[in-house]
Structures are given as structure tokens and as C-alpha cells.
Amino acid sequence: MAKQSCCHKKKLRRGLWSPEEDEKLMNHIAKYGHGCWSSVPKLAGLERCGKSCRLRWINYLRPDLKRGTFSQEEEDLIIHLHSLLGNKWSQIAAQLPGRTDNEVKNFWNSYIKKRLRERGIDPATHQPLAEPAAAPCRAVFGDVVDLIPPTTTPLQAPLAADSMPLDGVKLPLDWPVAGTAAPPPSSLSRSSCYHQLQGACFDMDALQQHCAAAAVPAAPVVPSASSSSTLTSMAEAEHCNASVAGADGLPWLELGPNAVADAGHVDSYAGALDELRWSEYFDAAFQAAASQQGALQAGQCVYSGKDDVAVHFDVHGLSNWC
DNA sequence: AATCTATCCAACCGCTTTTAA
DNA sequence: GTTAAAAGCGGTTGGATAGAT
Structure with missing residues (x-):
């Protein structure tokens, strides 16, 4: 199945997330949950691919994350x-x-x-x-x-x-x-x-x-x-x-x-x-x-x-x- | 002060697996 | 059973930063 990465699509932002993007994503997930990740960016008003949103949420925004150094x-x-x-x-x-x-x-x-x-x-x-x-x-x-x-x-x-x-x-x-x-x-x-x-x-x-x-x-x-x-x-x-x-x-x-x-x-x-x-x-x-x-x-x-x-x-x- | 080097870590890429039609 | 989309995963990259020269 030869799929082109969603990140290759035009108009999608890449790289580091801005605080505004984080806020949009967090607000959206707080209200509606993530549901289908591919629809999240559109619904949340983000110019990102769903995969990127998922990664950002899992690795950074999730409320149950423990930040800081490892014990x-x-x-x-x-x-x-x-x-x-x-x-x-x-x-x-x-x-x-x-x-x-x-x-x-x-x-x-x-x-x-x-x-x-x-x-x-x-x-x-x-x-x-x-x-x-x-x-x-x-x-x-x-x-x-x-x-x-x-x-x-x-x-x-x-x-x-x-x-x-x-x-x-x-x-x-x-x-x-x-x-x-x-x-x-x-x-x-x-x-x-x-x-x-x-x-x-x-x-x-x-x-x-x-x-x-x-x-x-x-x-x-x-x-x-x-x-x-x-x-x-x-x-x-x-x-x-x-x-x-x-x-x-x-x-x-x-x-x-x-x-x-x-x-x-x-x-x-x-x-x-x-x-x-x-x-x-x-x-x-x-x-x-x-x-x-x-x-x-x-x-x-x-x-x-x-x-x-x-x-x-x-x-x-x-x-x-x- | 400027430059170089090493390190850290967020994010991306591409592949595999799972799920749903 | 087949196919495509979505999700999951591990490897890699690149930018930011700190420390050394």
C-alpha cells in the first residue's frame, strides 16, 4: 500500500507547535475528545495533519503526563x-x-x-x-x-x-x-x-x-x-x-x-x-x-x-x- | 565576543498492525 | 476475503541550547 505521508500534503504546518496551536488542540480535545485523529485538525482549526496532532497530544499535551527528569x-x-x-x-x-x-x-x-x-x-x-x-x-x-x-x-x-x-x-x-x-x-x-x-x-x-x-x-x-x-x-x-x-x-x-x-x-x-x-x-x-x-x-x-x-x-x- | 561542538528532545518519516467498510 | 484508512510504533532528523575553545 503505497501511501504518501500525510505530512507531505500542502498547506500543512510542520515543525514546532506554537502555544496557540497547543491551545486549540487542547480545547478541542477537552470539548469533543480526539475521536478520529484525521478529522481533529479540521475540527480544531489547525493546519496540521492528524498524525501530528495525535503525536503532540500523546507526547506533550496529555494531562496525565509526568514531566521532568527521570527518577x-x-x-x-x-x-x-x-x-x-x-x-x-x-x-x-x-x-x-x-x-x-x-x-x-x-x-x-x-x-x-x-x-x-x-x-x-x-x-x-x-x-x-x-x-x-x-x-x-x-x-x-x-x-x-x-x-x-x-x-x-x-x-x-x-x-x-x-x-x-x-x-x-x-x-x-x-x-x-x-x-x-x-x-x-x-x-x-x-x-x-x-x-x-x-x-x-x-x-x-x-x-x-x-x-x-x-x-x-x-x-x-x-x-x-x-x-x-x-x-x-x-x-x-x-x-x-x-x-x-x-x-x-x-x-x-x-x-x-x-x-x-x-x-x-x-x-x-x-x-x-x-x-x-x-x-x-x-x-x-x-x-x-x-x-x-x-x-x-x-x-x-x-x-x-x-x-x-x-x-x-x-x-x-x-x-x-x- | 564569536565560533565550534556536544547534547537533548520534539517532531517527522516510513513501516507495520489493526480496524472498518 | 479484500482493501483502504487509521492508529501505533521505532528509528531518525533537525533545531535549540549549553558548554568549551
């Missing part, structure tokens, strides 16, 4: 979510009430990337930068990474349990794990799970099938200011999973699905985030990794205690669980 908690959460989801800015932003995908993306590109590099962490992979490419251990799905801290710590010498920020948080039961002789125990703290994860291959497709096979009803959609909420879905999926197997759920979901889904409950998970200092986590993990650099053999995966086992943590389709 440490938000930064930590972005880093963590990026390690799980990659450049899924809208999904990441959906977990940050009052923040837009554009804002999160800009913050990532202008600030977090730089900080991670300064700490010797590749922002694309969340792995130590100095590492030589270890092809067999490369994450299977590009920039989607893992739940495992970037460390060279071998299986015999894992990070101290008390250094694991989510220690005590339960990982779900029956996570399909390929490449392990035995299934994980029915309930794992993050630290114990960390041991399990080393050398394990998580197969989310299998997980989906697992859910599907259990004939779990589709999770209800939780209304949210954002159009989609992966972690909300994941939260619901966690219920699904728990209902199937009696598990306690995904690590971050200890916060409770409402804490994630309900934009009004920022405090509830911001509070929980006090114990979830991911940047410090990465620092500590990387330092531990650096201190044990000598123990890492060439080509050995920094995430795996076994150099012949690829770490697969496939989160594609997470939003479609169950």
Missing part, C-alpha cells in the same frame, strides 16, 4: 525492562505512568546508553563490553536478553544470594526449561533460580503451549492509559500460570498486577522498586564479573557456567501468554 527508580526500571524487552519503547513506557515512549526512548539514547557504556556494559545486549564475541552463547533473540545478571561468575561461585535484588521473589513454577535434566523446583527464589538459569534454555513457546494446553481462559484486558501493556499481560499470565501450577509468579510481579496496571499506583511499585536497584545491581554484577575475569575462558558465555550450552531466553510473544 533513579524509573531509570532502573527502564534498564531492566530494556534487558527483557529490547527497544519496545511503548511497552516499556506503559510501565512508567506519565511517561511516553518517545520520552523513554530519548532518555535511553541520550543518557542511559552512555551510562551503561561507562560501566562497561553494552546497552544493546546488557553484557560486558570487553567480552569477545562468543557466538555460541549469543542471546538467540538479538537485543532481547535475560533475567540473569551479566557476570562471568561460574556456577560454583554464584553471586552472593544477598546481592540478588529480587531475592525472595518467586519465579513461576513450570517455566519450560530446555537443556536441563530436571525441571526446576516448584518455587524458586531469584537467587536459587539464578543457579538454575545458568546453562538453562527458556523456551517461551513451550510456555505458551503449556498454558494453552492447560486451557486457561484468556486474560482480561486491564484498561490502561496506554494502548498495550505487556507486563500487564504478563501479570495476567502470571495469574494464569499460578492458577495452573500454583506458582507465585514472575519476579517483578510480586509488585502485583494492579501496581503495574493502575497508573494511579505509582507509589506502590515505586516503593517496591526501592529494593530493586538495577543499576547498582549491574554495577555489582559487573564488578564481580571483572574480578573473576581470569576464570572466564575464551569463548565461554558470560552468562553460562557451561561453555557448550547456549542461553536462550526467548521473550518474544510474552505479551501473548495464554
Whole structure:
């Protein structure tokens, strides 16, 4: 479908919005709602394309936006979510009430990337930068990474349990794990799970099938200011999973699905985030990794205690669980 | 004071997905 | 089932600004 961008149409203003334009748009939406965006500019008396109006509203004029600098908690959460989801800015932003995908993306590109590099962490992979490419251990799905801290710590010498920020948080039961002789125990703290994860291959497709096979009803959609909420879905999926197997759920979901889904409950998970200092986590993990650099053999995966086992943590389709 | 460079961020572009006729 | 429009999304660009020279 070869469509010419609406912005190429003649007579349409482009570039920065004037206060008058903002006011017109805000007044119009306050009175009538946005309805169909393509009709908004005409009805609001603006010489803009609908797309431009939509973007302006979503990224700047929306009343529920939180302006200003990102807090440490938000930064930590972005880093963590990026390690799980990659450049899924809208999904990441959906977990940050009052923040837009554009804002999160800009913050990532202008600030977090730089900080991670300064700490010797590749922002694309969340792995130590100095590492030589270890092809067999490369994450299977590009920039989607893992739940495992970037460390060279071998299986015999894992990070101290008390250094694991989510220690005590339960990982779900029956996570399909390929490449392990035995299934994980029915309930794992993050630290114990960390041991399990080393050398394990998580197969989310299998997980989906697992859910599907259990004939779990589709999770209800939780209304949210954002159009989609992966972690909300994941939260619901966690219920699904728990209902199937009696598990306690995904690590971050200890916060409770409402804490994630309900934009009004920022405090509830911001509070929980006090114990979830991911940047410090990465620092500590990387330092531990650096201190044990000598123990890492060439080509050995920094995430795996076994150099012949690829770490697969496939989160594609997470939003479609169950 | 003038110029250059780096950084930030709003906005645009083009592609994909969803929805409705 | 097909098609077109609308909406959503992520990458990129360009202007404004601050800091360095």
C-alpha cells in the first residue's frame, strides 16, 4: 500500500507547535475528545495533519503526563525492562505512568546508553563490553536478553544470594526449561533460580503451549492509559500460570498486577522498586564479573557456567501468554 | 565576543498492525 | 476475503541550547 505521508500534503504546518496551536488542540480535545485523529485538525482549526496532532497530544499535551527528569527508580526500571524487552519503547513506557515512549526512548539514547557504556556494559545486549564475541552463547533473540545478571561468575561461585535484588521473589513454577535434566523446583527464589538459569534454555513457546494446553481462559484486558501493556499481560499470565501450577509468579510481579496496571499506583511499585536497584545491581554484577575475569575462558558465555550450552531466553510473544 | 561542538528532545518519516467498510 | 484508512510504533532528523575553545 503505497501511501504518501500525510505530512507531505500542502498547506500543512510542520515543525514546532506554537502555544496557540497547543491551545486549540487542547480545547478541542477537552470539548469533543480526539475521536478520529484525521478529522481533529479540521475540527480544531489547525493546519496540521492528524498524525501530528495525535503525536503532540500523546507526547506533550496529555494531562496525565509526568514531566521532568527521570527518577533513579524509573531509570532502573527502564534498564531492566530494556534487558527483557529490547527497544519496545511503548511497552516499556506503559510501565512508567506519565511517561511516553518517545520520552523513554530519548532518555535511553541520550543518557542511559552512555551510562551503561561507562560501566562497561553494552546497552544493546546488557553484557560486558570487553567480552569477545562468543557466538555460541549469543542471546538467540538479538537485543532481547535475560533475567540473569551479566557476570562471568561460574556456577560454583554464584553471586552472593544477598546481592540478588529480587531475592525472595518467586519465579513461576513450570517455566519450560530446555537443556536441563530436571525441571526446576516448584518455587524458586531469584537467587536459587539464578543457579538454575545458568546453562538453562527458556523456551517461551513451550510456555505458551503449556498454558494453552492447560486451557486457561484468556486474560482480561486491564484498561490502561496506554494502548498495550505487556507486563500487564504478563501479570495476567502470571495469574494464569499460578492458577495452573500454583506458582507465585514472575519476579517483578510480586509488585502485583494492579501496581503495574493502575497508573494511579505509582507509589506502590515505586516503593517496591526501592529494593530493586538495577543499576547498582549491574554495577555489582559487573564488578564481580571483572574480578573473576581470569576464570572466564575464551569463548565461554558470560552468562553460562557451561561453555557448550547456549542461553536462550526467548521473550518474544510474552505479551501473548495464554 | 564569536565560533565550534556536544547534547537533548520534539517532531517527522516510513513501516507495520489493526480496524472498518 | 479484500482493501483502504487509521492508529501505533521505532528509528531518525533537525533545531535549540549549553558548554568549551
